[in-house]
Amino acid sequence: MSLCCWSLLSAFFLLAVSGEMPKPRNVRMESVNLKHILKWDPPIPQPENMTYTAQYKLDLNSPSPFISTCLNIKRLECDFSLLSFFASYFVRVWAEVQNRTSGCVDIHFSPASQTIIGPPHVTVISRNGLLDVSLSGPIQEYEQQSLQERYGASWTYKVLYWRKDDRVPQVTEVVTTQTTETLSDLDPWTTYCLQVQAVVDEYNQTGHLSDEHCEKTTDDGKTPEWVIIILFLVSMAVTGGLVTASFFAILYIYKKTKYVFFPAFSLPPHLKEYLSKPFYNPPFLSLGKQEETDECCNTCIVVIEETETCGQDHAELSDNTAELLQSSQRHLSGEENLHEDKEYSLFHDLNNSSGNATGKEA
Secondary structure (H helix, E strand, C coil): CHHHHHHHHHHHHHHHHHCCECCCEEEEEEEECCEEEEEEECCCCCCCCCEEEEEEECCCCCCCCCEEEEEEECCCEEECCCCCCCCCEEEEEEEEECCEEECCEEEEECHHHHCECCCCEEEEEEECCEEEEEEECCEECCCCEEHHHHHHHHEEEEEEEEECCCCCCCCEEEEECCCEEEECCCCCCCEEEEEEEEEEHHHCEECCCCCCEEEECCCCCCCCHHHHHHHHHHHHHHHHHHHHHHHHHHHHHHHHHHHHHCCCCCCCHHHHHHHHCCCCCCHHHHHHHHHHHHHHHHHHHHHHCCCCCHHHHHHHHHHHHHHHHHHHHHHCHHHHHHHHHHHHHHHHHHHHHHHHHHHHHC
């Protein structure tokens, strides 16, 4: 405690005697993803109302003057993100209070080789026993540009992956210049973890590792032989069942159609004969017309014959008519009860006609 007090008293004594301001302490450049922040600690002792000025130039031996980036500021940092990516600079800062200035503190800074490269953004997707890894960034905040574009062809990504369940993980490395990488030769249904970092060999730069990403693989995309055999047998059985069902369905429809439009049974011959005749020409009417025609013919014959033979012809005509009626009755036995009256009237009319003809001849 006494030593600290003596140090402070000594600093104040020197400041009072020499009038010289103490320099800022611990001057450093903190640069992450090309965002450059010059930081420092205040001098001891720190007078009130102390301000700071920070400047830069391309080369210390160059005749070009220093360019002020921060002028008479009270905070303990200054943003130098505007510095060019490929150049090298000398940066300085000093303190000032009441027109008195401290000495300058200079540091050398090269953005491309001294900035810290942060972790990239990683996305992992499991697919058919593979892991698709998508990579991007990091991004330069000042110009919103990817560091991969800044560093160009010298930029690579290093992918580190291992099986999660192993007691002693065996880390495998994959280096790629692309923003996508597919990890193959993986065990199916196994959880793998991975991390990615950027590497720039030209500037001897190695970026920070990304967060750990774990993803489980699925099958390897190859169907086992036993599954193929089972699927084949099932498909054959289904196909056979569908074919059989279709055959019987078609056969059933065919039989029903044939039964409706082409029946196997046939009508009896007498029924076919009966149905083949018009409904307005029943058998008994046809018979009556035929008998009338015969009767007219007989009547004509009776008119031509002489008087002596008329009695004999009349008897013969009566006999023939009776036989014809008896034959018709036997042929139409099924319709005898329905047409008996009409037949009897026909017979009576024929006899009357014969009697009249005989009376006329007499």
